[in-house]
Amino acid sequence: MVLDEKIKQQLIDTLYQGITDEMNSAYQYIALAGRYGDGELKQAFLHYAQDELRHADKLMGMLRDMGEELQHLPVVQEDQEDLYLYLIEYMAKEESAVFYYEALEQLITQPELQLLCRSMRGEEQMHLSQMRALYQKLKQK
Numbered sequence: 001m002v003l004d005e006k007i008k009q010q011l012i013d014t015l016y017q018g019i020t021d022e023m024n025s026a027y028q029y030i031a032l033a034g035r036y037g038d039g040e041l042k043q044a045f046l047h048y049a050q051d052e053l054r055h056a057d058k059l060m061g062m063l064r065d066m067g068e069e070l071q072h073l074p075v076v077q078e079d080q081e082d083l084y085l086y087l088i089e090y091m092a093k094e095e096s097a098v099f100y101y102e103a104l105e106q107l108i109t110q111p112e113l114q115l116l117c118r119s120m121r122g123e124e125q126m127h128l129s130q131m132r133a134l135y136q137k138l139k140q141k
């Protein structure tokens, strides 16, 4: 495999991973919004779900633009009974999403897509800090 093809394959794999993670996060956030918390918490989770779905959609667009046929994308609902544990787990996921978009930006060469990655990274950063604040607030109750 020549270098260009290797990088292309790496980019395709990375995009698949990202789409799967984004869809799973959105699914989980919708479930959380349904199950837990007051209006403010529910709205916050719905808002994150909306962002993650938009991210998945953007990543899918990148794959399609590369001429890729989309394969099966597994979405699984996790069964976590404890809201605190959920929040801790998802804060870690948001943190890794920040690194994900940083890494993706390095893999792509088109400036407009790099800009898109930067803006999605900013949104993941926002999710992380908002979720930290939610966690602190819930702990004090």
Ligand SMILES: [Fe+2]
Residues within 6 Å of the ligand: 022, 051, 052, 055, 097, 124
């Ligand atoms: Fe996301």
Ligand SMILES: [Fe+2]
Residues within 6 Å of the ligand: 048, 051, 052, 094, 097, 123, 124, 127
């Ligand atoms: Fe996020």
